[in-house]
Amino acid sequence: MDGETIPTVRVSVHGVPFVLAQLGEAAATATYAADPDVADEGWLSVPAATLEALAAAVAAYDPDHVPPALEPVPPVISDRQFFQQLALDDYITQAEALAAVRTGDLPPVLAELIAHMDEAERFGAEMLLSGAVEFRRDHPLTIAIGEAREMAPDEVDDFFRRAAAL
Template sequence: MPRYHVVEAGRVVNTILADGPNSLPGALLVLDNGTAEIGWVYDDGVFSPPSPTPGPVPAVVSDRQFFHALAISSLITEAEALAAVRTGDIPTALQVVIDALPEPERFPATMLVSGAVEFRRDHLLVEAVRLARGMTVSEVDDLFRLAGGL
């Protein structure tokens, strides 16, 4: 059955049956064939479901998850991911970041990347990699979400 959708700020906030009231003060009413739902987006004459809300960002992921996610995201190669997990080899993209650190920070960073069994989202080296790679905070969060699901 056709319905009117009450749209405010581009979102469906209520639905009224087509044979119900045909006006509400200050609201945009849009007739639909019954597909849109409350919370859907209305833009340029088209209804669409809202983007899914991303899940929580894992605080910690294993080294396997971390390097696997980097490979899936094409930040390192699959061969580099396998070598990192098998032998502690540092992928080139991460070595470049380590080499750019001040001298006193290089050895601890090398030890961490080559020997860690887990990686923390809030570690300063993760932030250094983010900045060096020109990544946004959201992109790193998405990388950790991806890793957490592997």
């Protein structure tokens, strides 16, 4: 489907905006803009045949639905939470997480990240990663680790939320 335009039609049912997208002979999606569970535009997609998709989207529409508020992003997490969440995300091993918390040994993937930093930044970064008792969300090293993991800022926020819950 690369480069193809997917045919869509915008409809309104009882004043609620829906978009139908034809994806094949029988498959389609129906969406409405009232549910923020899907990122960016806040559209909920319901795959099915065109008429079934519209019926499902209409049935799912709840004008009284108030989405749960996201937990605030904690500005600080402990070193234990930081390394444990990295292990739970399979970015480092459990043994590496334990060694980082117990003795300050850097996991190889983080040591590699430091090795690629400017010489003037290396010592401070290594001191922070091996000796910090807390990690700040707004610290430049946190941002650098997120970028190294190819994480968007909202994904780093989610990482901090998950870590804070540990």
